[in-house]
Structures are given as C-alpha cells and as structure tokens.
Amino acid sequence: MGTCRGMGRRMGIDESRRAAQQAAEWLVRLDSETCTASDMEAFERWRGADPLHAVAFRQAEAMWRDSRAVIRDGLVLGHAADLARWGPDIRAARYGGRRAAWLAIAAALTAMVVAMIIYDPLSPKAPPPGTRYATAVGEQRDIRLADGSTLTLDTQTVLVERFSESERRVDLQQGQVQFDVEGGPGWPFVVHAGGGTVTAVGTRFQVRVAGAGSSVTLLHGVVHVAERGWDGSGRIDILQPGQRIRLDANGRLGEVEIANVGAAEGWTQGKLHVDDWTLREFVAELNRYSVVQLRIDDPAIGDVRLSGVFQTRKRQNLERLLEQGWGIQSRRVAENEILLTRQ
Template sequence: MSMDRENANGRIPTGSQDEAEQWFARLLDRNCPAEERAAFERWRNADPAHAAAYRELEQLWKRSEAAVKDPAVMAAAWRALRTEPDTRAPRRWLLPAMAAGLAILIAVIALPRWLAAPAAVASTAYATTAGQQRTVQLEDGSSILLDTDTQITVSYSSSTRRVDLLHGQAQFSVHGNHAWPFVVHAGSGTVTAVGTQFQVRLNDGSTDVALLQGKLAIATRAPDGAMQSASLIGGQGLAFDEDGRITPVYPLDLQQAQGWTQGKLFVHDWRLSRLVLEMNRYSHTKLSIGDPSLQNIHVSGIFRTNDQQTFLQLLQQGWAIRAKRVSETQVVLLR
C-alpha cells in the first residue's frame, strides 16, 4: 500500500498533511499562476489521502473563520503570511516558510483555548497625571514611556505580550522576540511589533500610530466585523478611526513626533486652537480662547510642555494676544 494513502483507521498520514499545508499556502496567493493551480489539481487527484488532507484543511479554515475576530490574531496572520522573503534565495525556500506560518496560524486558531473563553491573565495598570511622564520597565526588557494623563494595562501570557492603551499616548521600545509578539490594543485596532520603537496616541475618535524604527503590522475591526490591515516601516505613520478605517501611510516629522518625549512641542504653523489644546494636556491650569478671532492665528516655535508661564509670555510678545487669569485653574486668551 502506498505511504500516502489513508491509514486503515482513517487517519491521514503526516506527509500528506504537510503537502496539503504547502499547497494551501501557495493557493492563498492571488497571483498564484495557472500552471501551479493545475499542478495542485494533479496532486490532489493522484491519491485519496491528498484529497482528504486538503479537504480537512479547508474545513478547519472555514470553521476557524468565526473565531478569528481578534485584530491581534489577524495582525499575526497577516504578518506571518506577508513576511518579506530573502530575494537572494531560490523561490522554493519561500513555500516551506509560508506553509510553516500558515500551519502555526491554523494551529493557534484550532486550539480549544482560542475557541473557548480565554483564561484570565493577570494585568498591571500604570498611569500618569496631568504634567507627569513615567517610564515603565517591563520584565522582558521592553519599556514604555507614558506621556501626560495616560493610562495603560499590561498583561503577559505565554503567547502574547499585550498592552491596552486606555487613554493618552505612549512610546514603546520593544525587545525583539519573534515567538512572542508585542500587541498594543488601542481604539478599534491593534498594533503588533516584534522589535521596534513606536508611538500610539488616542484622540477623540481616532488613533495615531508613529513608527520610529523597525516594522509594524496594524489591524482594525469595524463595528460590522469587517477587517482592514496595513504595515509601516521606520519613519512612517498612519491613523485609524472608530470605524476601523485606516488612512494612507504618511512620512513622519521625526523631530515633532519625538518632541514630547523631551518635554517639548515642535510647532510648525499650528492654529492657536490646536496649540492651546495640546498645552492643556500638560497642566491643571487650562487655557481657553475668549475671542473667536484668535482661533485661526498660526503659531510656530518650540515650547516646553511643563512651562505654561513662559508659553503665555511668548504668545503675548509675538502675537496680538493678552492672557487674562480668571481663576486659579483658568486663563482666557483675548486680543
């Protein structure tokens, strides 16, 4: 009897399963050429064990579809199947790599712990108040810099390093470990890293992602369950909204992106209303614009986030603005 035929007990030989995974990985590629698809049909028709192995894989994939609703899992799958190959190596080396990534993904999806309610994982909360910044050193060698008025929770399991950004913004310096993804959950999506430095910020209705070094995979989920994904390389950024819509990738102003980590705002032609909102994040004393005609004044300069008094002096010296204190915690800007 052929080694590739189904065993008497109905079990499919390992060799046929491995070949089925390789073919499945090839056929996921929309650009898979017609000759490869024809070769697949010849392989599947050559032995009942081949057909059974492929049919089992297809059924597993369909059953898992309902389970794959976590953007972190989608990001991991997207990253595994789209890792850039070494162009110097022959193409035949790509197929086992794709098959291995697919096999890992399917194994993760198929495990009962993913289909059932996940076991509780202890989490640790960290937070900063207005005007405070804090660096958190994690047990794996990674670190997180929390900006003003920021809140996160950190929970590590055997499969994932997870951070939930609940409010504010943070910079993540991730210690690389391909077998242990670092996943930041924020807004309607996830940001998945291996060894990178990046920032995530929650705004009203949107989430900003800025990648300083390395690579990132971003996955979002709309209220109706529709998924979107994107990737970044160093020096790029993007944003996504509450409905999971991802903006086009744009180049970062690295000086501006990293300014807050140095306690500074590098401002290039900002509207005064935007600058006031940003400065208010760093102080218990809030500024407001009392004259509507000031809203569209454009401001450029470098301002220290922890020095509101100097900021007000600079505004009054450089523009037709008067600062009037109306209470211990409120200053109104007038013309």
C-alpha cells in the same frame, strides 16, 4: 433590520475553528520546500491581522513539533494542506500506495491540530485581567515591562498590560505612549487602540488615542497596523520608519503619511513642536499638560497661526512668547485659569 456590519464582530467556536485551520495550513506551507518570500510576507500579514491568529499559530507550532517526530517526509508536509481540502476521489486519483498512507496521516494530524486548538482548555479566550498603568495631568512616566520592553506614558494616559504565553498585549485606553519593544518573533507584541491593532517585533513606535480616533507613528523598525473588521477582513498596512497612519472613530485606516519624527519625539522631552497651528489647537494640546487651563477670551484670536517649539513645563516662558511674538496677553483670573486676550 440592521446589516451584519452593524452587529459587531462575532466571536466563538466558528472563529476559533477558522483561525486554527488557517494556522495549520500556514505551518505546512511555510515548511514546504516551495515556500517563497511572498509566502512569508503573506503569512506575516495574516498573523499580524488579529491576535487570535498569533495565538492559534503558536499553539499549532507546539503540536507540530510533537507530530513531526512521527512525520519527517517533506512531501507529507508539503501536501498536507491540500489533502485537508481535497475530497477522497481527488486524493485517490492523484496519490496512491505508500505515499497516500503517509499523506493520510498528515491530513489526520492537520485535523488533530485544528481540533486541539479549538477544544483545548488553553484555546484563545478573554485576555487576563492584566496590570493597569496611568499618569495624572502633567505627569510623564517610564515603565519597564517583564520582557524588557520600555513604555513612555504621556500625560493623562491609561493602559492595561496583559502578557500571556501566546502574546504580549497592551490595551491603550486613552492618551499617548512611546513603545520600545524587545524582539521576540514567536511572542508578538500587540497594542489594541481605537478599534485597531498594532503588531511589532523589536521596534520603536508611538500610539495616541484621542476622542476622534487614534494614530500610529513608526520611529524605527516595522509595524503592522490592522483594522478590526467585523468579519476579520479589515485592511492591514505595514509602516516604514518615519511614517504615520490614522484610524477614525470607527477604527478604519486612513492613508499612510510622512511623519515629522522630531515633532513626534518632542513630547518625550517636554517639548511641543508647533507647525502652523491655530491658537485654538495649540491651547487644546497645551492644556493636556497642566491643571492650570488656558482659555481664549476673544474668539477672533482663536484662528491666529503659530509655529515654533514650546516647553510644556514652563508656562511663564510660554506666556511671554505669546505676548512678544503674537501680541496675545495672558491674565490669571482664577487659581487654575488663565485668560488669553488680544494685547
């Protein structure tokens, strides 16, 4: 019999109930006079860990706005989350009289928030169909979304944009994108890619999906990168500018690395920054940008090391550089194939 870890993440009423309860508890906690900076950081980590959390919190906020017309006592809000967990004996022992009545109302409203989020027709469900964007081989494209954010799509990239009232969602299926995201703390911008999620507010970052996993590089601002654990308990990392992190084929996070920002931005300018790559790695990357494919004829030259800045759109100049700098000769053997051999 397989383990739960191999069954995938369970979705449904239990998960919605848990997210709704947590959202309600976070609301009263953040509104309390005892709320600290650590509480705020913990909240942001929770909200960024799963799009379902952001949806539940946004709905809970709307319901609290209405309920606070009835409850305006700070103590009520400050203790409502505790009351939702304590049993009747503990409540009776710790609180009494008029205050207990107010707290009972707050507890009831917390329960109401949870119930309405779970059973409301607008509760979290499958994302809308969305709009698909794609680039062909060698094509790069800028897209301006409805919120003012700009996406720069690299060659052979496919994504689906799914905006709703609760979140701005982008599913990156393949390729590479630079995101310039407009602010909106109450409207999270979430990128799903390679089994993980990237949550940002007013920032610039890149996400790349390759066959063996994906990577996230932060250029400006702050992003949360989260694993999609089967039980919602996956690791979360907060990147700072100039940092990069990878996710493996199973969506598990690696270690945070120092990114080469110049190299990361190079592809948006048609440049390929190469730092001690093998010829094999160089050819694989360069072939993404053209229907004319390079092929290494002699396996021995596949391990030749290269460094430099190359123009992805100027093949003739590139072939000349390979010949002059590394003694690698190019010869066209078919309309869409160039053979690389030792000079």
